[in-house]
Amino acid sequence: MNLIKSITDITEKCISCGFCESVCPTLVPGDNNSVFGARGRVILADFAVKNNSDDLELADSFYSCLDCYACVNVCPAGVNAGVVSELMKEFIVSKEQDKKNPIAELIKTAIMEYENPLGLKKESASWASGIEFNESSTYILTGHMYQMMPYTREINKIRKYIDENIIKNMAIALKKHISLIKFAGHFYDKSLKEKMENDLRNIIFLLKKSGVKFGYLGSEEPYPGMFLYDLGYIEEFREYAKRVYGYMAEKRIKKIIAIDPHTYDLLKNIYPKYVSGYNIDVIYYTDLLDLKYNKFEQSITVQEPCHMLLHDNNFNAMNILNSVAEVKLPSRNGKFTMCCGGPDELLFPEIAKKASKQRYMDLKKSADNIVTICPLCYNNLAYDKNVHDFSEFVVKLAKK
Numbered sequence: 001m002n003l004i005k006s007i008t009d010i011t012e013k014c015i016s017c018g019f020c021e022s023v024c025p026t027l028v029p030g031d032n033n034s035v036f037g038a039r040g041r042v043i044l045a046d047f048a049v050k051n052n053s054d055d056l057e058l059a060d061s062f063y064s065c066l067d068c069y070a071c072v073n074v075c076p077a078g079v080n081a082g083v084v085s086e087l088m089k090e091f092i093v094s095k096e097q098d099k100k101n102p103i104a105e106l107i108k109t110a111i112m113e114y115e116n117p118l119g120l121k122k123e124s125a126s127w128a129s130g131i132e133f134n135e136s137s138t139y140i141l142t143g144h145m146y147q148m149m150p151y152t153r154e155i156n157k158i159r160k161y162i163d164e165n166i167i168k169n170m171a172i173a174l175k176k177h178i179s180l181i182k183f184a185g186h187f188y189d190k191s192l193k194e195k196m197e198n199d200l201r202n203i204i205f206l207l208k209k210s211g212v213k214f215g216y217l218g219s220e221e222p223y224p225g226m227f228l229y230d231l232g233y234i235e236e237f238r239e240y241a242k243r244v245y246g247y248m249a250e251k252r253i254k255k256i257i258a259i260d261p262h263t264y265d266l267l268k269n270i271y272p273k274y275v276s277g278y279n280i281d282v283i284y285y286t287d288l289l290d291l292k293y294n295k296f297e298q299s300i301t302v303q304e305p306c307h308m309l310l311h312d313n314n315f316n317a318m319n320i321l322n323s324v325a326e327v328k329l330p331s332r333n334g335k336f337t338m339c340c341g342g343p344d345e346l347l348f349p350e351i352a353k354k355a356s357k358q359r360y361m362d363l364k365k366s367a368d369n370i371v372t373i374c375p376l377c378y379n380n381l382a383y384d385k386n387v388h389d390f391s392e393f394v395v396k397l398a399k400k
């Protein structure tokens with residue numbers, strides 16, 4: 001279907017009631033400027049495509065959307081401002097080269113060239129050194145998100161001291177000399193790297209203890225292409241996803257164990273729409289755990305990931321948590337869970353920070369111990385030592 005028609009088919013249903021603004025996690029962090037809220041995005045999209053506007057200053061409205069889909073749950077007309085934003089990013093990308101977001105362009109170029117957003121494919125696999133996998137298994141473990149977090153956190157720390165225009169100019173220069181992006185490998189948060197690598201090893205421990213046999217592609221494993229999709233590079237994503245699938249098919253992979261919600265959602269729900277003949281089963285690692293646990297004596301609260309709950313994915317982690325501790329959920333839970341703001345880290349670190357603080361405060365009202373089931377949520381919510389990744393929390397309770 002024509003892209004403009006796809007957008008207006010949704011935007012024209014909007015009755016401008018504003019209910020979606022009450023749940024949109026970017027509105028308040030965007031200083032209550034309506035273009036950073038769900039209703040504003042829908043109205044702006046309708047205006048932009050009908051006037052074939054190339055005033056791409058407006059693009060920030062769509063790039064800052066977290067694609068969490070909280071808005072559609074409260075919309076009486078069934079409008080999903082997240083989907084509108086996804087389509088608008090595709091619309092923006094189809095415009096002239098010099099109007100595109102330079103940071104998004106840089107990341108796209110690095111993925112197409114190096115199969116990793118920062119050109120760090122080899123570094124992404126170093127955590128697994130010394131671990132034995134079942135090389136003959138058609139089951140593989142996948143995901144790059146735990147590995148990327150220490151780099152994005154450090155880069156964002158540095159960005160705070162540099163003017164945004166200078167950053168955009170640096171991104172333009174780097175894109176022309178793309179091999180220099182690998183320099184990012186020197187910048188990472190050391191303690192977070194240690195923590196993320198421990199969590200990856202915790203996941204391996206839990207799966208092996210549950211009797212699951214699986215392989216790992218190591219430094220050959222391609223990044224699945226999430227940023228291409230999230231930033232609206234749909235044609236590039238289509239080509240890239242086919243390349244990734246071709247590689248998996250060559251390795252005779254039949255099942256994938258995803259270890260973060262974003263990779264899970266992408267490989268399970270998005271790949272089949274863009275790659276013909278895609279026939280790999282995707283399962284979330286928590287669904288494979290079959291263990292006995294000791295009780296955790298305090299109550300906990302849980303950050304339920306929006307890419308699971310609001311994108312209609314089921315997973316078993318909540319059953320495990322309910323069996324080991326008293327779970328006190330925050331007011332926004334289940335189908336109304338709230339995004340941690342993490343997807344904005346790359347392009348809108350200030351909005352991401354404010355959105356995460358708002359969610360952290362909300363969770364803290366329910367219990368002191370927060371368990372997250374997503375490395376991105378962990379990275380954004382870990383304001384104190386009582387925020388735990390699911391793997392780290394559960395590994396301590398697993399019976400010997």
Ligand code: SF4
Pocket residue numbers: 013014015016017018019020021038039042074075076077078079080081
């Ligand atoms: S809730 Fe739905 S109908 Fe109301 S403003 Fe938001 S998108 Fe429009």
Ligand code: SF4
Pocket residue numbers: 023024025026037038041064065066067068069070071072080081082083085
């Ligand atoms: S998908 Fe999330 S961030 Fe985007 S408009 Fe809807 S509620 Fe707001």
